[in-house]
Amino acid sequence: MMMAEFAELIDSHAHLDFPEFADLSAVLERARQAGVSQIVTIGIDFETSRKAVRIAEENESIFAAVGIHPHDSFAVTAEDLRELETIAAAKKVVALGEIGLDYYRDRKPRQIQQECLIRQLETAVKIGKPVIFHIRDAWGDFFEIASQFQATLPPSVMHCFSGDWEIARRCLDMGFYLSIPGVVTFPKTDPLQEVAKRAPLDRLLVETDCPYLAPVPYRGKTNEPAFVVHTARKVAQCRKESLEKVAVHTTENARRVFAIQASVKV
Ligand SMILES: [Zn+2]
Ligand SMILES: [Zn+2]
Numbered sequence: 001m002m003m004a005e006f007a008e009l010i011d012s013h014a015h016l017d018f019p020e021f022a023d024l025s026a027v028l029e030r031a032r033q034a035g036v037s038q039i040v041t042i043g044i045d046f047e048t049s050r051k052a053v054r055i056a057e058e059n060e061s062i063f064a065a066v067g068i069h070p071h072d073s074f075a076v077t078a079e080d081l082r083e084l085e086t087i088a089a090a091k092k093v094v095a096l097g098e099i100g101l102d103y104y105r106d107r108k109p110r111q112i113q114q115e116c117l118i119r120q121l122e123t124a125v126k127i128g129k130p131v132i133f134h135i136r137d138a139w140g141d142f143f144e145i146a147s148q149f150q151a152t153l154p155p156s157v158m159h160c161f162s163g164d165w166e167i168a169r170r171c172l173d174m175g176f177y178l179s180i181p182g183v184v185t186f187p188k189t190d191p192l193q194e195v196a197k198r199a200p201l202d203r204l205l206v207e208t209d210c211p212y213l214a215p216v217p218y219r220g221k222t223n224e225p226a227f228v229v230h231t232a233r234k235v236a237q238c239r240k241e242s243l244e245k246v247a248v249h250t251t252e253n254a255r256r257v258f259a260i261q262a263s264v265k266v
Contacts, residue, residue, distance in 0.1 A: 006247035008037035009232055010254040011225040012179045013098075013132065013159045013207035016041040016062065017051035020211040020222050027224050028059065034226035035247075037061060037263050038254070042098050042132065042159075044069035049087050056092035063260055065095040065132050070102040073116035081123055088127055094258035096124040097132025098159055101145075104136040114141060121149050124156075130257055131156040133176075139167055143174075150174055155257055160209050164191040165198055172203055177257050179205040182215030182223065185234045196238040201249045205257070206232045 021027050041056060042065045043049025049066035056064035066087045088096060099120045101113050124131045133156060135142045158171050160181040168178055178199055184192050206228050214223035215230040236246040
């Protein structure tokens with residue numbers, strides 16, 4: 001085997017419950033071969049959140065985040081929130097998410113999205129876990145809501161970060177981490193590349209958001225955790241730093257924000 005260019009990487013955002021990953025052991029073996037040592041798998045509603053927990057419980061290297069995605073948001077009741085808390089109490093749940101606001105697709109009324117986000121933020125504060133935010137074209141309302149939780153919410157993650165440097169700086173000022181997706185490898189993504197370049201290295205994560213958004217050279221194909229290496233390499237290129245350095249720091253950051261331990265064996 002060739003000497004690896006880096007020790008390990010963490011994919012901070014994957015949807016391993018999707019049918020594309022039915023042969024999960026093969027997916028995990030390819031990730032391991034590529035140097036991806038740990039993965040956070042994400043729920044978007046109660047059903048997929050429960051699946052995420054199950055997958056994490058069955059695989060040492062996988063952790064789970066649970067929550068209601070803005071596309072799936074609804075008028076949550078106190079009972080729903082208790083249910084979410086119960087799911088989130090599992091040992092391998094490292095965050096609430098993905099939760100947020102998506103005004104790009106606007107699949108649910110904005111008022112419902114906001115309510116659903118606020119209730120879940122209250123839950124995150126209550127249980128003391130960080131949040132994984134999904135925010136698209138909703139920065140004004142997001143900052144207004146997030147600022148109300150700034151003092152109490154544990155440091156959290158902006159997943160699939162899609163803003164420019166100005167927005168990135170506001171997120172950083174609020175103590176959030178920026179998770180860079182494979183989109184950064186696409187042509188004409190200069191604003192995102194600028195964010196990858198200018199953000200402090202101790203606040204960056206990398207993710208696949210698989211099965212979506214495969215990085216170049218796999219663009220258009222089914223994405224999977226192994227491919228996060230290409231995203232990390234592009235981030236390193238943008239910063240004119242080594243892949244190893246980016247790998248070391250993004251791995252440390254993911255472990256810090258999600259409070260996860262290194263694998264016993266990489
Ligand atoms: Zn998302
Ligand atoms: Zn996602």
